Amino acid sequence: MSDDKTNATNATSARRRVLEIDALTLQFGGLTALDEVTFHIEEGEILGLIGPNGAGKTTCFNAITGIYRPTSGDIRFHGDSISGRKRFEITRLGIARTFQNIRLFRSMTALENVLVGADAQHSTGIASALFRLPKHRREEREGRDTAMELLRFMGLAHRADELAANLSYGDQRRLEIARAMATGPKLICLDEPAAGFNPAEKAQLMDLIRRVRDQGYTVLLIEHDMRLVMGVTDRIVVLEFGRKIAEGSPSEIRENPAVVAAYLGVDEEDAS
Amino acid sequence: MSKTPSAKGLKTSVGDRVAGLPKPVKIGLWVAVALLAYALPLLEPPFISPPGTDFGGVLFTVTIYCLVALGLNIVVGYAGLLDLGYVGFYAVGAYTAAILTSFHANWPLLLAIPVAVLASTISGVLLGAPTLRVRGDYLAIVTLGFGEIIRLIAVNTEWMGDARGISNIGRPPGFALFEIPHLNWDSGTPLLDFNDTTTFITFGVLDQIPFYWMGLTVVIIVLFADILVKDSRVGRAWEATREDEDVAELMGVPTFRFKLLAFASGAFIGGLAGSLYASRQSFINPLSFLLLYSILFLAAVVIGGQGNRWGVLVGAFLVAYLPERFREFADFRVLAFGAALMLLAVFRPEGLLPPRRTVRAKQAEAEIEALEEGTDGEETSRV
Numbered sequence: 001m002s003d004d005k006t007n008a009t010n011a012t013s014a015r016r017r018v019l020e021i022d023a024l025t026l027q028f029g030g031l032t033a034l035d036e037v038t039f040h041i042e043e044g045e046i047l048g049l050i051g052p053n054g055a056g057k058t059t060c061f062n063a064i065t066g067i068y069r070p071t072s073g074d075i076r077f078h079g080d081s082i083s084g085r086k087r088f089e090i091t092r093l094g095i096a097r098t099f100q101n102i103r104l105f106r107s108m109t110a111l112e113n114v115l116v117g118a119d120a121q122h123s124t125g126i127a128s129a130l131f132r133l134p135k136h137r138r139e140e141r142e143g144r145d146t147a148m149e150l151l152r153f154m155g156l157a158h159r160a161d162e163l164a165a166n167l168s169y170g171d172q173r174r175l176e177i178a179r180a181m182a183t184g185p186k187l188i189c190l191d192e193p194a195a196g197f198n199p200a201e202k203a204q205l206m207d208l209i210r211r212v213r214d215q216g217y218t219v220l221l222i223e224h225d226m227r228l229v230m231g232v233t234d235r236i237v238v239l240e241f242g243r244k245i246a247e248g249s250p251s252e253i254r255e256n257p258a259v260v261a262a263y264l265g266v267d268e269e270d271a272s
Numbered sequence: 273m274s275k276t277p278s279a280k281g282l283k284t285s286v287g288d289r290v291a292g293l294p295k296p297v298k299i300g301l302w303v304a305v306a307l308l309a310y311a312l313p314l315l316e317p318p319f320i321s322p323p324g325t326d327f328g329g330v331l332f333t334v335t336i337y338c339l340v341a342l343g344l345n346i347v348v349g350y351a352g353l354l355d356l357g358y359v360g361f362y363a364v365g366a367y368t369a370a371i372l373t374s375f376h377a378n379w380p381l382l383l384a385i386p387v388a389v390l391a392s393t394i395s396g397v398l399l400g401a402p403t404l405r406v407r408g409d410y411l412a413i414v415t416l417g418f419g420e421i422i423r424l425i426a427v428n429t430e431w432m433g434d435a436r437g438i439s440n441i442g443r444p445p446g447f448a449l450f451e452i453p454h455l456n457w458d459s460g461t462p463l464l465d466f467n468d469t470t471t472f473i474t475f476g477v478l479d480q481i482p483f484y485w486m487g488l489t490v491v492i493i494v495l496f497a498d499i500l501v502k503d504s505r506v507g508r509a510w511e512a513t514r515e516d517e518d519v520a521e522l523m524g525v526p527t528f529r530f531k532l533l534a535f536a537s538g539a540f541i542g543g544l545a546g547s548l549y550a551s552r553q554s555f556i557n558p559l560s561f562l563l564l565y566s567i568l569f570l571a572a573v574v575i576g577g578q579g580n581r582w583g584v585l586v587g588a589f590l591v592a593y594l595p596e597r598f599r600e601f602a603d604f605r606v607l608a609f610g611a612a613l614m615l616l617a618v619f620r621p622e623g624l625l626p627p628r629r630t631v632r633a634k635q636a637e638a639e640i641e642a643l644e645e646g647t648d649g650e651e652t653s654r655v
Contacts, residue, residue: 087522088527091522096523099519104519105520107515108511119505119524120525124504128504129505129507130497132500139505179523183524
């Protein structure tokens with residue numbers, strides 16, 4: 001299945017927009033968490049979403065995945081508005097995510113965690129399961145194949161029967177990515193996947209994220225570590241205090257005085 | 273405390289040994305266990321058979337508790353929804369069967385049971401649809417109220433027999449084929465006693481063994497259904513919802529739908545148990561459906577180990593059987609439960625037989641190193 005996607009990406013030289021965020025505003029009472037944020041993600045790219053703490057990055061993720069309903073503005077996935085849709089529907093449409101604080105199904109095995117993800121595209125109900133109808137058998141087989149393939153891809157195949165809670169920290173982070181990939185997404189949103197990693201693990205993760213993209217997925221990445229972001233992303237969007245302050249290629253962002261100011265805490269007048 | 277790890281190790285090793293047997297042997301073993309269970313009231317083994325009461329009747333009660341525990345385990349153990357009003361579904365099943373076979377109609381029981389089960393399932397959906405949006409403690413309170421409301425409606429509605437109850441509830445149809453003698457252990461050695469026989473199969477008032485056989489058959493069927501459903505997308509969705517509802521939703525699980533399904537499945541089994549109970553009892557009144565029973569049902573699930581079907585069966589057996597076996601101490605039943613629950617909370621917080629994976633998780637912590645080395649072998653063995 002991944003081959004098809006790669007071919008499709010190569011074939012379309014003019015990249016399509018997977019996700020469009022259009023003047024997205026989110027207010028909680030008097031607090032404006034996101035203020036008219038507009039950006040888009042193109043098919044097959046790795047887009048970095050960066051910004052200082054409290055800039056609204058995770059809020060943006062939560063709006064995309066349906067946890068928050070936008071106050072105004074629109075989120076379009078492949079051209080169709082998804083704001084206001086149910087969370088599991090958005091996942092089924094093809095947006096998957098991981099979490100800043102690892103949130104696995106701890107008392108389920110690694111394989112089962114990934115299977116839950118794979119089940120997103122399945123529809124076996126209680127009757128199919130009870131009478132072991134062909135649909136159950138087929139979906140179960142497909143799910144297991146996909147799950148094992150993903151676990152192998154993540155280097156977790158030998159831990160498939162291990163409880164998620166017993167995996168090491170790094171394995172848990174990778175398992176979260178595998179679970180997200182299993183839902184059959186077009187777009188994967190990674191929320192600080194390198195948090196708590198040492199430099200060597202970060203380098204491995206960068207490589208992994210690139211390989212995920214090469215499989216035909218589009219990646220939206222929140223990350224604090226500037227080296228990781230600069231190294232792996234195609235484009236970067238910078239948020240500060242809920243507003244977009246810059247957008248561009250890693251080198252452009254590195255030169256951008258507003259971004260430097262935001263990160264180094266320099267007054268904007270001095271910087272510009 | 274120091275004893276626990278060794279006991280745990282022993283239990284899993286037995287479990288692993290059974291799991292490791294070739295399939296025909298395993299099936300043969302289970303069939304033997306089932307046959308023994310069917311024969312138990314005929315064998316009347318000394319000490320196990322409670323003195324002074326009908327062993328068949330006691331065992332029937334055990335099967336009803338097993339059914340209820342299996343049903344409640346789906347709701348509490350798998351889906352993680354704390355239901356304190358489970359007796360409500362049990363009551364709906366019992367009352368529907370009672371009304372249809374005796375009070376307002378004269379249906380045969382076998383026709384009334386499906387309707388009773390349908391009625392309790394619908395009541396589960398009706399209760400669940402508005403209330404499953406609240407979580408945890410709030411859900412417990414709402415279901416607690418539901419159980420009481422059903423009982424109070426029964427007390428106050430003349431159409432449902434009010435406090436006087438309903439009698440002459442239908443029995444399953446019987447056909448006397450042959451007589452099966454019991455064993456008699458009075459002389460110290462087992463002898464066939466042809467004066468004490470059970471008719472295969474007549475559902476009488478005095479001999480309750482046929483009811484037990486019926487109950488046991490239903491338990492086995494429900495057990496199979498439980499195994500099949502648990503090992504599927506449905507079971508995984510329940511567990512994911514229990515583990516982290518928000519994440520489950522974000523991973524594409526329509527959690528509300530699956531919680532409702534768990535509730536309805538639980539209500540289905542509860543109603544089934546209630547209608548069987550009403551038929552055996554032949555008489556029900558609101559006192560049969562006190563809040564205390566909800567607590568007992570929940571105790572069976574918690575004592576046994578919520579989430580593990582074998583554990584809750586053991587829990588149900590203990591909760592139903594011990595008070596009957598030690599009738600002379602029946603007054604101390606609640607005290608004994610309190611003490612048992614406290615001891616459990618200290619020594620085995622996950623129940624007598626927690627889900628095997630929980631046990632395994634603890635063991636695995638020690639073995640993680642070894643596992644990390646045997647990479648490829650593991651992988652191929654499981655694919």
